[in-house]
Amino acid sequence: MKENEDITLEEAKEKIAYLENLLKEKDQTTYKTFFDQDEDAVVVFDLESQLFIDCNAKLTDILGFTKNDLLSLSVIDISPKFQPNGQPSPILAELYIEEGFKKGNVKFDWVHLNRDGEEVYCEVKLYNYISEDGKRIARGVIQKKDQLIELQKKLGEKEKLLTKVTKTLPAIIYIQNLTTDEFLYLNNSIEIFLGFEVEPILNYEYLIQNILHPDDLHLIEAHSKKMLEEKNTDIYVLDFRVFDNNGNIHWFRVWETNFSFNKDGIPTEVLGVAQDITSTKKIELQLKKQNELGEEIRRISKSGVWEWTIESNQMFWTPDLYYLLNVNPNHFSPTIHSLIEFFAIDSQETLNQALTKARIEHSPFDLELEIKGNPNIWAKVQGKFILSETNGPIIIGSIENIDETRKKRIALLENEARFHKVANQTGLIIYDYDITEDKITWDGAIKSVLGYEIEEFNHLDLNGWLNLIHPDDRMFTKELLADAIGTKSPYHAFYRLRSKDNTYIPIEDRGTFIGTDLTKSTRQVGVLENVSAKFEFESKLESKEERFRNFYNFASEAIIITEGDMIVDANLAFKKLFGYDSFQKVSIRDIISDPLWDGLEKKEKSFSLEGIKKDGTLIPIQVNKKEIEESKCILSFIDLTLINEAESIKKALREIQEKNNLIITQKLELEKTLEELKITQSQLILNEKMASLGQLIAGIAHEINNPMGAIQASSQLILENIKNQMINQEKIIQLLSSKPKEKREIYFTWMVDSFLKRNHLHGSEARKRKKLIREKLESLGCKDADFVAEEIVDLGVQNCLYMIEHLCHEEDFLDFFNYGMDYIHTTQNLNSILESIQRVSKILYALKNFSHFDKQGEKIETDLISNIETVLILYNSQIKTGIEVIRNYPDSPLWIRCFPDDLIQVWTNLIFNAIQAMSYKGTLTITIKKESEKQDGTRWISVLIEDTGCGIKDEIIGRIFEPFFTTKELGEGSGLGLDIVRRVIFKHNGHVSVDSIPGKTTFKVSLPL
Template sequence: MLLTGIATGIDFAFPAFSAHLPLLPYSLAAGITAWFFGFQPGLLVSLLSVLVVGSFFLPNQSFSADLVGLLRLALAGCITAMICWLIDRRTHTRQLIEAQKNHAEEQQQRLQAMLSSAARIAGMGSWEYDIVHDRLEWDDETIRIFGVTREAFGGNIASFFALVHPDDLDALKAMQVRALASHGIIEMEYRIVRPDGTQRRVYDRGQVTRHEAGKPAQATGMMMDVTEQRRAEEARREIEDRFRAIFENSAVGIALTNPNGVFTAANHAYQRMVGYTEDELRSLSFIDITYEEDRPVNLELRAQLWQGRLQQFQMEKRYRHKDGRLFWARNTVSLAPGTETTPRFGMAIVEDITEQRLLEEQLRQSQKMEAVGRLAGGVAHDFNNMLNVIMGHCEILQEKLTAEDPVRKKVEKIEAAAERAANLTRQLLAFSRKQILLLRIMDLNATIGQMRSMMSSLIGDDVELVIRTGRDPGYVKADPGQIEQVVMNLIVNARDALTQGGQVVIETSSLEINDENLADHRPVPTGSYITLSVSDTGCGIKPEIMPHIFEPFYTTKEQGRGTGLGLSIVYGIIQQSDGHIRVASEPGSGTTFTIYLPCTNGHPAKIAEGAGECIADGGSETILIAEDELLVSEFTRTMLESAGYTVLEAHNGQEAIEIAKEHNGHIDLLLTDVLMSGGTNGLELAARLSSLRPELKVLYMTGYTADLIGRNHIADLQNRLLQKPFTANALRRRIREVLSGA
């Protein structure tokens, strides 16, 4: 409307102009309106222009002429408005297209920058190869991966090959040939050598495109520096290999279990321990091979572990081997943390402690036996002194009573009871390893052969006796009498195990125990041995009884069939002889006792002719008695004085020394108890008196002296030892032997 008003103003202002061209300003107004505001506003301006012109500038013309002019004005305005609008639309469209193009280019640049940034962050580069013209283009990341500059890179396949590690080049070329000839996929991992000499490993993947004729035209792809990734994988593999080596070669058992307790892996040591292969274990739970009595504690500890109340736990429990036997093991169990893809798992480190348990039990048994032995030895020592007095006075009474005297019978019964009591004390001393062993080299095979008839009569006619001695002589250093007692006790034990006949087998052999067979003979250490085994086909020994069989006075026999000292004596004698004893038994299948005695060099000494001949009783020499037990001292004095000897009596070592110093006459013999109160024992007394009276001979009385004298001195003193309790005749004979130098 404004433009129409302006056009009208022009016509009024310039009448001469409006008279000839009154429509021109209005056409321009319509065109300008259409150009800026669109076709419809331009059309409206055209209509208004027609009304204005018709009203003000064409009043004197004819109606027809006026109508034609107005129509022309309207048509001209419409055409002008249309043309201006179309021109405006084209211009606007062109501007819009240009803006969209600019926006798209900006978006593409932004995406390209983002892609380049992502590729740089990921270490991934791209490449494009024009096969026909041999032009190779790399992006910035590929340039960075190869460590070259864009100017220095030749931009062809030869420049690329020059950077590939020589050892990988042939394989890369062969792969490219195959890709061009077949499927068109290029994929390989290879090494490159940068200009500075450093090596990197890259992963390369591309695709070959072909012309319509099928010939290769172009290849595009991407590559990534995987050096650090491969180093990490190599380090992980090295750790895994190291763990696998430790796992498989560990001396202790290692087992892995899932949350349900089912085995997932087990090393060789664990498989050997339980007797199952790894495949067999994968179908078993740890509880399946745990001894029934140990399961509740094991399950409770495991529950606390998986609930997080324990970081790890350790327990000693029994496993049941595949063959059914039980063995002890120490288990240290912990949890390994899981990941997003793997759950937590349990890991048990298992150590077989069966042997340790056995040694601990043997130590406890040995300590218990040692304690009982000390008690038994102490009792036997005091008891022997009392028996010595009883038996000695019985002997004195018998000498004074006639054979017809009724009192003599009573005295003989007292003496018999004392003899049985003395035998019991000897057994206690044998068990406590406090008796005197007269050691000499002996042939065990010969001893067994000499005992055949005695053993046959002992076991009876309904039991078969089988004796197998080794081909080589079985030389050992032992007390023959004590070894015979060991054999007899084992024979009696075997006979009592046979309720309805059977077989007893006695066997000797030479054995060398080394590292290879040590486990079969534990706890016997390595060395050379002569073994003596006594086997029976009897009822066997129950497992709960086995730990007690060597305890004194322990017996499963009915009353009257044993004192419970037989095996205790065997144990004591063998221990005192530096030997060992093992027992193997199965209820219902019999028992085997095996004795190991150390081999010795040398041969048994021949017994001199005339040895053991009786020497006349009595004499006139002077004897110094040193005995702290008053009753024994008085009895001994009486015996010696009745045999014609002059007796000097002392009740301890110090008193004996004073007497020896003050006595003016000759002292021929010192008769001393080895173990005395007062601070000076018999050995010390003899040593001190030998400096005062070098000619003095010594006879020791003993009932409990093995520890005091020592094994190394017993052989030297065995001809100067008198075992308590002794008789008057034995005392007088031994004194004559010492005084005569026999």
């Protein structure tokens, strides 16, 4: 698919499902291959039925059954009635299964029966887990113990030989009582190795105090504990350090086995053999450190490294490069030409030119090239010319897979293009004002609103923007901005802005400060909205409302508006005709004298009957009905009393006809006015939604740009560190090799602890800590105490000073220290990248949920918690700077049938109203709970949204759900937000209520389950 083609949501879902299934099939195939080729016998069985589910070929070799045979059997079917310890096999199997669920795995001895019914002694390792469908499943790894049994049979025969061997073997041989810790036997070789006499060593306390290294005692204790717990006769090996009688340190390796057991199977004696491996251990540790250093350098670089010796035309590749290019190092000899062949045609030419230039002009190169494959991938290729004393001119370089990074970079550019398109289509101008730099970045519908090109508008700084504001509005707007900057509060202003054709456009400007701490916020983001249309709509609406109200109140006919059976409004003529001073709590039944009255919905548009005045007087009336919306009607009443007088019939009829004509004319005008009101109302609702969208876009733009900026900055720092380490690689290796083993261990432990124990300090606390550390380092003779103290406190690793205290007196300490700080910088930058990626993924997921609209018009199953969380994520930029959110949710998702997109509009209005009511500081509590079942059998769920704002006054709380009613200033809201809430909840057959006192306002939304 081309990059500029649109893709529908359904196509995207299908593609995602296809890729997920493909990945799942690949994972299953890989797992099955490892399972079948495992060298150990592996079996999977159902813990309830104990029937086998799967097994590999190794198990069929041990027991002689075919795989089909085993899949029809259970564990008990291939076990004897009793195990060697006398317990029944079914009971003992249940005990091991329960122990496995407690510990996660269990290891034990077990006797199985093969196909011929012969006993096979095995060792079983059992791993228990719960499958996706809730079944209890076990995976067993089985090993035969024939060799061990044979060894036990021959042990008695070789006791005499063992006695002879222990006297001549160049090793320490001993038997230790595990109950008393005393040595029952110890040969004289310990005098040869360590210079200690045998007799005092028979006491274990003497061994701890004089011979065993204190830093290795925990290893010895763990080794002994493992032998006691596993209760078998396996050979256990351990390396540890000891002192000779001169205080010199030696490395010993012991081979131990449980030698004797009590009746409960617990080991009581251990047999051991120890040898001095000091010289071997030193070589082994040096080699291990070198390998770890090489692996660490390769791991940090995240790339394959290559080296080309130009004169001999020989190449060296690291293992990572073989893996990256998918070739087997045992069957492939790398050359410069074979390396180039791995790249696509266009990339080959580019790489050839870069290598030639590096060879001739000694110029380094840094390229992004395409590697051939299925599919092709993109890689970063770097190279540098070096003149080696031994090999002459060489080019050393690296190849790093950047395919995913490049795709994300392209996706980011596409997202920015889409964001720019949305901003243009919504008619909003978006800005980002850096207060410290006095720089404003503009985007959005600049061309369509003001006529300027975006390039010429982006040259405007604060003074340039102020010069475009109408002179009458400029000073007031400037004061509002200064006040907002001084208090770090949200900025809101109305002013006229000069367009390119020198006309002034009415603008609503809404801005907010961003940053990790309000006291350090140095940037303001916001939107400019052309409110010309809004002002025009509001003016028309006020005119039409006034005209309608005048006609309504001064009409000669009695007119009322009903909702259901209740009267919600009445004109003066109605009050005069029926004698009521107020229409509150008056219903249709109160003014109709009809015992069979069954509601307005069954009546014609015009009908006659008797009415009842407040004093009980009956009057004949004619009623005309007009439905204006669901459950609402307009009724007009005509008093027919005079028609009863015969001589006035003709006159009355004529008057009635005239009045009817007038009513029809007025009714038509009223209907037209109502239709215009509905259209205007719909347009205002749309404007309200677009304004909300503009606020969200501004917040989301910042929320995405911040982590992306962090990723870019961290990536550049990591690359710089990698380049420095590659350049200084040989120096670093020499530096580390020159230090004693103990100091290298202290150094590497410091590097790891410094990454895990970060504690960033700020302000006076940081300055105090730097001073204390500097004074301490100066007392230890550190020449660069100021620099070292600054670095470790700025990086937050002041709690890990032991390495510096041990090594600061070394002459090359500063090189040692700088290399360690580069490593810590790199690990912290990698962690910053991971956190930023997780943040962007969360924002984009929430935005996708918010932007999905249901076009079917049907209720669907929706998780109510996720529906609310979508709105909270999108308003995160307004919430995080001063609002604490308390979530009282059920433990599991709560599914209801609803219109999810409509409900998002409900939570958007209620949550944003709460944020504004608290002036962006306070506590927002959201509670979701199931109500107890009603008497009619219905079940309800309630959502309570509570804020700690100023509250709603008693005199207006009854009107807040009325359309167009608002307490906000002109331009801040149309008064339709809570009307939208009421309509949506009514559409769901639910209801909404409010309870408010100063400092606490709670909106309760009840929805049927």
